Structure formats: C-alpha cells, structure tokens
Amino acid sequence: MQVTMMVNDVEVTREIEGRLLLVHFLRDVLSLTGTHWGCDTSNCGTCVVWLDGEPVKSCTVLAAMAGGHEVRTVEGLAKGSELDPIQEGFRQCHGLQCGFCTPGMMMTCRALLDKNPDPTDAEIREAISGQICRCTGYSTIVRSVRWASVHEAAAVNQ
Amino acid sequence: MTTVEEPKTTTFDDNDQTPVGFGRMLRKEDPRLLRGRGRFTDDVQLPGMLHLAILRSPFAHARVVSVDTSAAEAAPGVKAVVTGETLKGLGLAWMPTLSNDVQAVLATDKVRFQGQEVAFVVAEDRYAARDALELIDVEYEVLDPVIDVRRSLEPGAPLIRDDLEGKTDNHCFDWETGDEAETEAVFARADVVVKEDIVYPRVHPAPMETCGAVADFDAVEGKLKLWSTTQAPHAHRTLYAIVAGLPEHKIQVIAPDIGGGFGNKVPIYPGYVCAIVGSIVTGKPVKWMEDRSENLISTGFARDYIMRGEIAATRDGKILAIRTNVLADHGAFNGTAAPVKYPAGFFGVFTGSYDIEAAYCKMTAVYTNKAPGGVAYACSFRITEAVYLVERIVDCLAAELDMDPAELRLKNFIQPDQFPYTTKTGWVYDSGNYEPTMRQAMDIAGYAELRAEQAEKRARGELMGIGISFFTEAVGAGPRKNMDILGLGMADGCELRVHPTGKAVVRLSVKTQGQGHETTFAQIVAEEIGIPPADIEVVHGDTDQTPFGLGTYGSRSTPVSGAAAALVARKVRDKAQIIASAMLEVTVADLEWAKGAFQVKGDPGKSVTIQQIAMRAHGAGDLPEGIEGGLEAQICYNPSNLTYPHGAYICVVDIDPGTAQVKVRRFIAVDDCGTRINPMIIEGQVHGGLTDGVGMALMEMIAFDEDGNCLGASLMDYLIPTALEVPDWETGYTVTPSPHHPIGAKGVGESATVGSPPAIVNAVVDALKPFGVRHADMPLTPSRVWDAMRGRATPPI
Numbered sequence: 040m041q042v043t044m045m046v047n048d049v050e051v052t053r054e055i056e057g058r059l060l061l062v063h064f065l066r067d068v069l070s071l072t073g074t075h076w077g078c079d080t081s082n083c084g085t086c087v088v089w090l091d092g093e094p095v096k097s098c099t100v101l102a103a104m105a106g107g108h109e110v111r112t113v114e115g116l117a118k119g120s121e122l123d124p125i126q127e128g129f130r131q132c133h134g135l136q137c138g139f140c141t142p143g144m145m146m147t148c149r150a151l152l153d154k155n156p157d158p159t160d161a162e163i164r165e166a167i168s169g170q171i172c173r174c175t176g177y178s179t180i181v182r183s184v185r186w187a188s189v190h191e192a193a194a195v196n197q
Numbered sequence: 198m199t200t201v202e203e204p205k206t207t208t209f210d211d212n213d214q215t216p217v218g219f220g221r222m223l224r225k226e227d228p229r230l231l232r233g234r235g236r237f238t239d240d241v242q243l244p245g246m247l248h249l250a251i252l253r254s255p256f257a258h259a260r261v262v263s264v265d266t267s268a269a270e271a272a273p274g275v276k277a278v279v280t281g282e283t284l285k286g287l288g289l290a291w292m293p294t295l296s297n298d299v300q301a302v303l304a305t306d307k308v309r310f311q312g313q314e315v316a317f318v319v320a321e322d323r324y325a326a327r328d329a330l331e332l333i334d335v336e337y338e339v340l341d342p343v344i345d346v347r348r349s350l351e352p353g354a355p356l357i358r359d360d361l362e363g364k365t366d367n368h369c370f371d372w373e374t375g376d377e378a379e380t381e382a383v384f385a386r387a388d389v390v391v392k393e394d395i396v397y398p399r400v401h402p403a404p405m406e407t408c409g410a411v412a413d414f415d416a417v418e419g420k421l422k423l424w425s426t427t428q429a430p431h432a433h434r435t436l437y438a439i440v441a442g443l444p445e446h447k448i449q450v451i452a453p454d455i456g457g458g459f460g461n462k463v464p465i466y467p468g469y470v471c472a473i474v475g476s477i478v479t480g481k482p483v484k485w486m487e488d489r490s491e492n493l494i495s496t497g498f499a500r501d502y503i504m505r506g507e508i509a510a511t512r513d514g515k516i517l518a519i520r521t522n523v524l525a526d527h528g529a530f531n532g533t534a535a536p537v538k539y540p541a542g543f544f545g546v547f548t549g550s551y552d553i554e555a556a557y558c559k560m561t562a563v564y565t566n567k568a569p570g571g572v573a574y575a576c577s578f579r580i581t582e583a584v585y586l587v588e589r590i591v592d593c594l595a596a597e598l599d600m601d602p603a604e605l606r607l608k609n610f611i612q613p614d615q616f617p618y619t620t621k622t623g624w625v626y627d628s629g630n631y632e633p634t635m636r637q638a639m640d641i642a643g644y645a646e647l648r649a650e651q652a653e654k655r656a657r658g659e660l661m662g663i664g665i666s667f668f669t670e671a672v673g674a675g676p677r678k679n680m681d682i683l684g685l686g687m688a689d690g691c692e693l694r695v696h697p698t699g700k701a702v703v704r705l706s707v708k709t710q711g712q713g714h715e716t717t718f719a720q721i722v723a724e725e726i727g728i729p730p731a732d733i734e735v736v737h738g739d740t741d742q743t744p745f746g747l748g749t750y751g752s753r754s755t756p757v758s759g760a761a762a763a764l765v766a767r768k769v770r771d772k773a774q775i776i777a778s779a780m781l782e783v784t785v786a787d788l789e790w791a792k793g794a795f796q797v798k799g800d801p802g803k804s805v806t807i808q809q810i811a812m813r814a815h816g817a818g819d820l821p822e823g824i825e826g827g828l829e830a831q832i833c834y835n836p837s838n839l840t841y842p843h844g845a846y847i848c849v850v851d852i853d854p855g856t857a858q859v860k861v862r863r864f865i866a867v868d869d870c871g872t873r874i875n876p877m878i879i880e881g882q883v884h885g886g887l888t889d890g891v892g893m894a895l896m897e898m899i900a901f902d903e904d905g906n907c908l909g910a911s912l913m914d915y916l917i918p919t920a921l922e923v924p925d926w927e928t929g930y931t932v933t934p935s936p937h938h939p940i941g942a943k944g945v946g947e948s949a950t951v952g953s954p955p956a957i958v959n960a961v962v963d964a965l966k967p968f969g970v971r972h973a974d975m976p977l978t979p980s981r982v983w984d985a986m987r988g989r990a991t992p993p994i
Contacts (some may be wrong), residue, residue, distance in 0.1 A: 072240035073233015078489040082912035113233035137711030138230030139405040139456030164920035176884030177920040
C-alpha cells in the first residue's frame with residue numbers, strides 16, 4: 040500500500056506493507072535511525088516520536104496509521120546547527136550516557152515543556168515514567184529538563 | 198537534598214579548551230547522540246543487506262529428533278535456512294565459551310534451555326525472516342529438565358551435558374578459598390555465631406539496546422567485517438579466528454556505538470556466529486538483531502548464587518571470621534567471562550572491608566536447564582555476590598548483638614596504616630581509608646536524626662528502615678601473571694600520535710558503552726601532555742584501528758587502559774623533552790614541565806609548547822642524536838595489582854503496612870574511586886548503578902516455572918526501575934589514590950551496582966524489625982515483604 044506523511048516537515052510517500060511498524064518505517068525505509076527500538080511490549084520508550092505533536096511509541100503505531108499525519112523525530116529537534124534547549128540541557132547536565140534511550144526521552148520531555156514550561160521534579164518523573172533508562176538513574180534527566188525550563192524562561196524574559 | 202557536585206543552573210565550566218585534563222568536562226560523544234546521529238549496530242545499513250532471525254527452543258530440555266526446513270526455504274524472500282546439522286558439516290555446531298566450556302551454536306543433539314538456538318533463516322527483510330521461522334518444523338522428544346538447582350546433583354537427576362565425554366552428573370566445578378581448619382577453630386571459640394541462608398537470584402543486565410551484529414564477508418578478499426554489540430572487540434576477533442578458522446588479520450570487528458552493556462555484551466553469542474555463517478553462505482551482508490525476549494531468555498544472565506553465610510564474633514562486636522558455602526547455578530553451558538584461574542570470579546573478596554582472623558569459602562557450581570551466563574550486570578566478576586553476602590551477614594550480626602550496624606562496621610574496618618592489606622583469602626587491597634567515607638555518608642544522611650525519626654515512627658506503628666552497606670571492590674583485571682581469558686592476558690594496549698600541528702589521536706583497546714571514554718581518555722592524555730582535550734581524538738572499538746587489549750568490563754577501563762593512556766602520554770612527553778632541549782639549546786635536565794610546555798628551570802620566559810615541539814618533530818632540520826622523527830608512542834600496560842575502590846551507602850525506606858510496598862525515600866552514596874578524572878561522569882556512573890541496585894533489590898528476577906519456562910521473558914515481566922521507583926540520588930566522595938596506578942585512579946563503573954543492593958535490603962529488613970524479621974530474599978516485591986511481615990518464608994527459587 041502507499042502511504043504519505045510529513046516527517047520532520049518534509050512530505051514523504053512510500054510503498055509499504057500494511058503491517059510495517061512506524062519505527063521500522065522511520066529507521067529502515069527513511070534511514071532516520073535516531074529513533075530506536077528496545078522492546079516488543081511498548082515498555083521501554085526508546086522509540087518515542089511525535090504524531091501530530093503528541094509523543095507516541097512508534098513500535099505501537101503502524102506506518103499506515105501515520106498516513107496523512109505529521110511525524111517528528113529526534114532528527115527534527117535541532118534548528119540547523121542550534122540544539123533545542125532540551126538537547127542542550129541533556130548535554131549540560133549529563134542526561135545521557137549510552138544515548139540509546141535519549142532520543143525518546145528528549146521527545147517526551149520537549150512535549151512536556153511545550154505544555155508545561157515550568158514542571159516540578161515530580162511532574163518530570165511522571166512524564167518519563169513510560170520510558171526506561173538503564174544508565175543515568177534519572178536524576179540527571181530531571182536536571183536536564185529543569186535546565187531547559189530555566190533557560191527557556193530566561194530567553195523569553197530577554 | 199544534599200548533592201555534592203550538583204551543577205549550578207546558570208554557569209557551566211567546561212575545560213574542553215584548556216590543557217588541564219581532570220575536572221568536570223562535557224562529553225565529546227554527546228553532540229552526535231543528541232542529534233540522533235549515533236551509529237548503533239542496528240543503524241548499519243549496507244547495500245544488499247539481508248536479515249537473519251533465529252528459531253529458538255520452546256522447551257528447556259528436549260532431544261531434537263528432526264528439523265524440516267523445506268517450507269521455510271520455499272517462503273517468499275528467504276535466501277537461506279541453516280540448522281545445526283548444516284553447521285556440523287562445517288565444524289561450527291559448537292563453539293568455546295569464555296570459560297573453557299563449549300556451547301552449541303545451533304542445537305544438534307539436544308536443546309538444553311528454553312530459548313536455545315535451533316536454526317536460522319536469512320531473508321530479504323526482518324519481517325520475512327520472522328515469518329519463515331514459523332514454517333520450520335522441529336520434532337522434539339521432551340526430557341525432564343533440571344530447574345531446581347538444589348536438586349541438580351541428586352542421584353537420578355536428568356543428565357544435561359551428555360555431550361561432554363565421561364560426564365555422569367550435572368556438576369560443573371568446585372572451588373574453595375581460605376583456610377577451612379583455621380576458620381573452624383576460630384568459629385569454635387567465638388562468643389557469637391550467626392548463620393543465614395542468602396539467595397542472590399538470577400537477574401539480567403537488559404541493556405536498552407539488545408545484542409546484534411552485521412556480518413559482511415568478502416569472499417574475494419577473504420575478509421570478514423563484523424559490526425557487533427561487543428564490549429571486547431579484540432578478544433572476540435581472536436575467538437572468531439579460533440572458532441571459524443578464519444585468519445585473524447582478515448577479521449575486522451567493529452563495535453560501533455553501544456546502547457549499554459553492563460556485561461551483557463562480553464560473551465560471544467551464537468547469534469554473532471550465525472550472522473557470520475549467514476554472510477558466508479549467502480555472499481551478502483547479514484544483519485541479526487535479537488528482540489527483547491531473546492535478549493532476556495538467552496543471553497548472559499547474572500548472579501544465581503545460593504549462599505549460606507556464617508559470621509563469628511566476640512560479644513562486644515569484634516568480627517573474627519566469615520565462612521560461606523555457595524551453590525552456583527551456571528545454566529546449561531558455563532558461559533562466564535571471568536579470568537580462567539578464577540571460576541568464581543573475584544568472589545574471594547567476601548571478607549569485605551573488615552580486619553578478621555580467618556575466612557573460608559567452598560563453592561559447588563552446577564549445570565541446570567537454564568540459559569548460560571554468569572558474570573554480567575556490572576558485577577565486577579562476582580563481587581556483587583560477595584559484597585551482598587558480607588554486608589547482609591554483618592547486619593544479621595548487628596541484629597544478634599543488638600548493636601548499631603554503623604557502629605559495628607566502624608569497629609571492624611581495616612585501618613589506614615594496615616594497607617597494603619592482605620586478606621585471609623589472599624587479596625592485596627592496595628589502599629583505603631574507610632572511616633572518613635563512612636562518616637561522610639552518615640553526615641549527609643543525618644544518621645542520628647534518622648534513627649530518632651525511626652524510633653518515633655516505630656512507636657506510631659509506621660515502617661521506616663535505614664540500611665547501610667560498606668563495600669570494597671577489586672577491579673582492573675588484571676596482572677597477566679595470573680589473569681587471562683582463554684589464554685589471552687588481561688593487559689591493554691594504547692597508542693598516541695601527535696600530529697605536526699599539535700593535535701593528537703589516541704587509540705584504545707577498550708570500548709565504551711556509555712561510560713564516556715571519548716571524553717575521559719582525552720582528559721587523561723591532556724593531563725599528561727598538555728594538549729587540550731578538544732584537540733585529542735579518541736579512537737576505539739575497531740580492531741583494525743586500535744591496539745590489542747581485552748576490552749571494557751569488570752570496571753577495568755580506567756584501572757588498566759587508563760593507566761596505559763597516561764603512560765603512553767608520558768612516553769611521548771619524554772621524547773618531547775629531548776626535542777625541546779635541542780630547540781632551547783639546554784640539557785634535558787635543565788627543563789621542567791609546565792602543563793603544555795617545557796621551560797628552562799629558573800627562566801620560564803624560555804620555553805617551547807608541545808605544539809611547537811610536535812612541528813619540530815615532523816619538520817625540517819636535525820633532531821638530537823638517536824631521536825627519530827615523529828611524535829608518537831605505543832604501550833601495552835600490564836597492571837601490577839588490581840585496584841580496590843570503596844564506598845559507604847545509606848538507604849532510607851518506608852514500607853506501606855497496608856500494601857507492603859517498599860519506597861526508597863533517600864539514598865546516600867559516598868564513593869572513593871581514587872583520583873577523579875571527570876566528576877560529572879563519575880556521578881553518572883554511580884547514579885546508574887544505584888538504580889540497578891533498586892531494580893535487583895526490589896523488582897528484578899529471572900524466574901522459571903517447574904518446566905523451565907522463563908518467567909521474565911519480557912519487560913512486562915522483568916521489571917526495571919523507572920523514574921518513579923528511584924529517589925533523587927545524594928552523593929559524596931573521598932579520594933584515596935591507588936599507589937600503583939600511574940594517576941592513582943581505581944575505577945567506578947560498577948561500584949554502585951555492587952554496593953547498593955545490600956543497603957536497600959538491610960533497610961527493608963530494618964523496617965521489618967518489629968515483625969522479628971532478620972532476613973528476606975531479593976527481590977523484595979510487595980508479596981515477599983507481605984509474607985515476611987507475616988512470618989512466612991520466602992518461597993524458594
């Protein structure tokens with residue numbers, strides 16, 4: 040079947056099998072390998088992307104279901120050479136180690152900040168509770184989101 | 198919350214551009230990972246690449262009667278179907294494990310654990326490969342499995358390893374350490390003896406990236422290129438040469454970015470060999486990536502020690518001796534990756550951080566119908582089990598003596614003037630200063646206040662617990678005189694090349710899986726040679742590009758390879774000094790090093806920078822007598838001893854009396870890993886390990902039913918902590934450098950995984966004191982805690 044969708048602001052049309060998962064469409068068909076796959080059961084969240092601005096686990100979405108919708112992946116976070124504040128926050132606060140869960144974490148956290156620019160630590164933990172990081176122990180991820188929050192607020196005030 | 202080194206939210210110092218190496222520095226590897234530009238094994242896409250999927254046994258123990266692949270071979274998109282019989286014809290049906298056992302690549306005679314590899318399909322895409330697995334018809338004759346490790350040696354128990362000649366039972370190996378008679382004598386005269394059965398259940402490292410490989414065999418060149426999820430690319434290359442008979446110089450193993458390892462990516466798995474065979478058979482590049490269930494049921498598990506701990510002491514709390522008897526479940530094949538002469542890894546450090554008179558351990562290891570593995574999950578070669586045993590049994594003693602567990606530990610520590618300290622099991626602790634570390638943890642925790650709060654709460658019927666653990670690790674394997682893996686000495690090479698413009702490249706034999714080697718190794722070299730870390734490229738994970746060495750596991754990168762990096766930089770610096778003396782027309786002895794430049798003693802105005810020296814080393818004009826052009830060196834570092842980091846951990850838990858749910862309220866970790874290269878990265882290593890500890894203590898277990906079905910085969914069943922199960926970590930540090938390591942560093946990658954589980958369990962047991970509980974086995978799930986509160990024994994595993 041043919042599917043057409045917007046991925047990181049670019050329209051793409053491809054011939055696919057109906058059963059193809061969105062995560063495999065992004066990775067294997069479009070070679071956008073920043074989105075990862077980590078489990079079979081929607082538990083790990085390494086595959087989180089946005090579907091029309093909402094974080095979804097792309098291992099649980101058929102590529103066909105994304106037809107006619109807008110998808111954004113980690114490759115679409117930075118604005119050219121400038122990192123998104125959430126990316127800079129993860130860098131400044133050591134919010135990543137192996138980097139495998141990081142794209143999914145950042146997509147969730149960016150979406151959180153868009154809805155709630157000044158989240159509490161508890162709200163940040165709640166937001167990422169559907170995702171697993173095996174390296175960081177989460178404290179530095181919480182700090183990373185706080186960093187982005189503080190710096191975005193400062194940028195607005197300027 | 199008190200967190201030492203919590204970064205300020207407004208300013209971030211970054212010494213990337215300065216010639217001073219040590220200190221907080223943002224990571225060089227982050228920009229690509231943050232942009233989704235990392236390159237993990239599953240990201241590798243090659244022209245014409247095919248996909249491989251593995252058919253696995255549904256049974257724990259069964260004879261393979263027949264395998265019919267005809268329907269699968271006829272399926273759309275299928276390029277090859279390979280069975281154990283096919284491999285047998287190639288002499289590849291079995292492969293050596295890292296501990297001198299053998300393991301089936303694909304089963305020929307029997308399957309010996311659920312999830313064992315039986316056949317594989319190579320097809321045009323991953324979906325087609327999976328579809329074809331359904332079409333392979335395997336006839337099994339189901340046999341009784343050995344699941345209960347305690348019954349594995351009973352007469353009449355089903356024989357698992359009938360492939361081994363002369364094997365008549367499920368015995369794997371025996372091991373002992375210490376002095377049995379002397380220990381018995383000390384126990385006989387002790388005032389107090391405490392005994393406890395302690396189980397460290399089977400757990401799994403479960404890195405977020407599963408294991409996989411892309412094999413590309415070029416038949417014309419005879420060259421195999423293998424991208425794989427390996428923590429030890431050089432050791433793997435040598436083993437492929439031995440297993441497959443390929444010439445070693447025609448094998449290139451590339452470990453690209455790795456999505457977490459924790460020991461899971463040390464062994465060679467059948468899947469890697471299958472990918473190689475698949476590429477040879479089809480003449481195309483072949484990718485194999487296991488799914489999560491395959492990862493959990495078939496790759497290297499960890500722990501699975503059933504321990505009886507005994508401790509002898511005087512009435513006033515002087516520990517005299519520790520004794521233990523261990524039954525070790527090694528699964529169907531002995532797949533541990535410990536040094537050959539250490540079949541129980543470094544479990545011998547079970548005497549902990551205490552100055553005692555005698556110790557003895559007897560261990561029996563057995564085969565069962567479970568997945569192979571053993572040493573994995575950030576365990577420092579079984580030190581997790583050793584530290585859990587000693588720290589749990591010391592707490593049992595404190596309960597028996599009605600003594601504060603902190604006080605009991607402080608009373609028995611090895612004292613600073615006793616180092617180097619030889620333990621009763623023969624380990625030489627290089628350095629340590631335990632009391633300040635313990636005191637700092639107690640200060641951060643507010644220990645006295647916590648005890649007061651606990652007393653108040655207990656009076657109200659609330660369940661609050663405070664748990665302590667104090668650990669000493671032995672890391673940095675190891676001296677080649679007594680440590681090797683399959684005959685390969687555990688030394689590590691390092692090469693440093695300074696380019697004419699003063700930029701440098703350093704090549705390592707070890708391989709990061711998230712520990713930040715591209716940053717810390719640049720810092721080590723920078724500290725020694727004065728070139729800013731930003732100007733130093735770290736190359737690793739490619740056997741064609743890097744010197745030989747045993748890889749990254751057992752916290753060995755900084756102790757071994759880090760030492761190599763420091764020494765190779767000093768070697769280059771020594772040469773630079775000779776060239777500088779010619780440039781400044783003084784003798785070598787007249788020069789002194791000033792972080793990035795050599796200057797004339799007493800005349801700092803006369804100096805040349807390392808960059809100027811590098812240009813001279815490559816430039817026109819004569820060099821001093823006997824000095825070749827270029828500015829580079831290589832080294833192979835053989836450590837003279839292990840390094841012994843230590844730490845003090847305090848955990849505070851609250852238990853809901855209505856649900857028996859344990860909540861870790863606070864966790865304080867004070868680590869001493871010697872010289873600190875990058876405090877930010879050290880803190881990250883500690884945080885991650887503490888989270889592992891919460892997982893093991895409260896959630897994680899790979900259990901089996903009586904038929905050998907794995908009950909932890911997905912992340913819905915094998916529970917890993919999320920951000921909601923862990924507190925905001927509180928850390929501190931002390932610094933006791935290693936006297937034999939060139940920069941005094943000791944390694945920290947596994948400290949927290951080793952040290953945290955006993956602190957958490959001790960806290961839970963402490964909270965349950967009103968119920969008369971002295972011990973409860975991990976994982977302390979609500980149902981287990983509920984049982985403990987009602988005096989019911991934890992069901993055996």
